[in-house]
Amino acid sequence: MLKFGLLGEKLEHSQSPKLHQQLMKDKGIDGTYELIEISKDAFEDTFLSLKNSDFRGVNVTIPYKETVIPFLDEISPQAKYIGAVNTILFSNGKAKGFNTDYFGFRALFEHNNIKAKGCNAIVLGAGGVAKAVQKALCDMGIFDLTVVSRGKENFHNQYTVSYDFYKEKRPKTDILVNCTPVGMYPNINASPLPKALMRAKIAVDVIYNPEETLFLKYAKELGMKTINGNLMLYEQAAKAQEIWENETL
Incomplete structure (x- = not known):
């Protein structure tokens, strides 16, 4: 039986186990998928023990998508550029990191027949998923990209502004993407922007x-x-399962 799991700090509301169990069932894979909650001070020891266990692979979520990188032996080109990892394959004593958020976001646009090429976009947030989204948008031919962040982090020289600057200028865009956790269950009565500032x-x-x-x-x-x-x-x-099964980038 193959063993997989999800690493994160707070996972009680995660849908990943149900989703991966269904993916494995559809493919006839005999496997389990566990939630592995880790406190920040225990991350290194827990990760190293998983690397040397019988786990085939794990997903990684908030707040460890960047934290995990120094503990990896190999990293895919997309994940290296993005600087964030959400999928890890354990193989031959090595931990290999990938970013499937990148593929997931591109699929979101393809499925909804959205053409990013030549458009303007504003991305809210600068964490691991935001970086994957920025990379995907750039690869899809976005014309102009602005990142709105509380910090001063600059991702590959992307134009980054503060929320105060955004509120003052009230920019209009073609595509507005929320990559922050604001509004996620259980804090469902929150929005990263007030309604009056949303123009897209x-x-x-x-x-x-x-x-x-x-x-x-x-x-x-x-x-x-x-x-x-x-x-x-x-x-x-689905991309993570493909990596774990076939070790493809």
Whole structure:
């Protein structure tokens, strides 16, 4: 029996076990998928013990997508560029890191027939998933990309502004993407932006629980096309299973 799991700090509401069990069932794979909650001070010891255990692979979520990188032996080109890892393969005593959020976000656009090429986009947030989204948007031919972040982190020279600057300028864009956890269950009555500051044609929220965040509710009321993170969750999980089974980048 193959063993997989999810590493994170708080995982009680994760849908990953159900999703991966179904993916394995569909493919006839005999395997288990466990939630592995780790405190920050115990991360290194726990990860090294997993690396030397009978686990085939694990997913990684908040807040360890960047923390895990120094403990990896190999890293895929996308994950190296992004600087964040959400999928790890344990093979021949080595830990190999990948980023399937990148593939999941691209699939989200393809499924919804959204053409990023030549468009403007604003990404809210600068964490691991935001970096994957920025890389995907650039690879899909986005014309102009602005990142709104509370910190001063700059990802590969992308134009980054503060929330105060955003609120002052009130920019309009084609695609507005929420990559922050604001609005995620159980804090569902929160939005990363007030309704009055949302000016776009398409609003995407990578959050999947709830299916309609307050951010997307505001966007719908303003007449925007809205897309949640459900398909991205599924596609990144399917890509992770593919990596674990076939060791493909």
